[in-house]
Ligand SMILES: Nc1ncnc2c1ncn2[C@@H]1O[C@H](COP(=O)(O)OP(=O)(O)OP(=O)(O)O)[C@@H](O)[C@H]1O
């Protein structure tokens with residue numbers, strides 16, 4: 001199929017129209033020839049003998065009559081050991097190596113191999129000669145990071161594969177043959193650790209999809225207790241400019257209880273991305289004490305890179321995440337921000353002169369967004385073990401107005417909504433997740449009735465607060481005033497969490513249950529104080545003591561002393 005060529009009949013921004021002979025398929029990769037350079041591009045539409053391709057590079061210099069070589073291959077990524085700890089662009093070029101080769105100004109038409117070819121991996125075979133396997137079943141494994149990286153029958157393998165030969169234990173590069181497999185037609189093929197997979201096709205080499213029900217502990221209290229995320233679930237974080245989307249995702253990538261984190265930094269400002277790249281490798285994994293990068297893959301493209309690469313990056317990220325799910329691992333994919341991805345779709349659609357939908361986004365925006373989140377999920381693998389891909393996407397709606405196409409399309413498909421509020425971020429109440437607007441369909445790690453009653457306190461306390469703005473404190477009854485103070489207390493000691501404090505930054509599940517249980521009892525108690533001033537004093541003391549308690553190591557002497565102090569305060573007034 002490879003080897004088709006065509007010639008350019010039109011150039012419009014990063015879109016080229018190519019007249020071709022023979023067969024060309026949707027999402028096939030083509031290279032536009034520009035002198036010595038070959039610019040990578042992808043077929044986005046075919047009409048008769050004309051194909052429209054989006055070029056992943058600046059198209060300056062390309063003109064009518066220039067040649068395009070079609071590859072016969074869909075836009076694909078490399079899968080195999082060596083992905084972890086890497087930083088790729090949207091086309092899976094390793095960025096540090098790219099920078100090394102080309103300096104600061106990336107040279108067009110430079111594409112590097114994603115997986116290192118010279119590294120040798122210690123392979124342990126598990127399959128035996130004569131075994132009959134199907135796609136994704138294990139041939140063996142190599143150590144990568146803190147776990148065993150499964151080497152599997154390629155996902156695209158059709159029917160049964162009979163093991164004809166399997167490599168003995170030893171060191172192999174990703175391209176060396178580690179097994180000879182015979183297909184149902186009797187043809188024997190060499191299999192290496194490296195396999196390629198088209199990014200826009202879901203990897204579905206598993207036994208079945210399961211419902212996401214097991215909580216994924218992020219250690220962010222407001223999330224886990226109030227608006228939980230499930231392993232294999234999906235959630236979105238819409239928030240106005242600067243409300244804390246990126247910081248929240250960074251905290252989650254550090255502390256969430258998962259095996260692998262894939263970060264898709266999509267269209268961020270170049271400065272921000274550079275910061276992430278500089279900072280991340282220096283962070284240590286709270287679980288292993290090793291660099292956090294050893295279980296992380298970053299896909300990043302800045303707003304200065306062409307939009308087509310931005311569109312691809314989201315698919316590259318979800319493909320890598322799905323790959324690790326096939327190894328019975330729990331993977332978290334964080335996309336920041338999906339709005340910039342949607343903008344890329346809008347630009348492409350505009351260039352194709354498609355009939356626009358709302359706010360000039362393509363009419364198929366909803367199905368594209370749904371298709372992306374559907375690639376998350378919990379699956380039971382063919383060996384009975386489970387793996388998951390959890391997807392969290394931030395959305396940055398213009399003006400912070402959630403009533404816009406990207407936020408709305410996302411809300412239709414995700415299982416949890418963490419809406420950031422401008423009022424809360426302005427008041428520096430971080431994380432700025434709005435406790436009244438947000439929701440989750442997943443089970444919390446504390447009993448539902450406790451969460452419900454706490455939310456009631458927040459709602460009622462907020463109502464009193466709004467009323468107080470009008471009638472003043474004098475116009476408010478003592479009872480209502482106490483309700484208001486209870487809501488403020490819950491907010492400041494539980495919903496808010498100090499991302500920069502060693503202990504407070506991450507609250508494990510067990511601790512959340514314990515502390516929330518205490519707070520619940522306190523909220524249920526009638527408070528006997530003689531006036532508002534006394535009530536204010538009491539809640540001020542409670543707040544200080546509880547904040548100190550949040551900062552003490554659980555189970556430490558200090559923790560117990562602070563707890564006694566809190567108990568005494570409560571006993572005095574109830
Ligand atoms: N949990 C937090 N704790 C303390 N400060 C925070 C927290 N979250 C955000 N901030 C503050 O808010 C600033 C902006 O946060 P962030 O960059 O995450 O916002 P954003 O929503 O990603 O913005 P943008 O729309 O520009 O991408 C941070 O630099 C930090 O000062």
Ligand SMILES: [Mg+2]
Pocket residue numbers: 245246247336
């Ligand atoms: Mg951001």
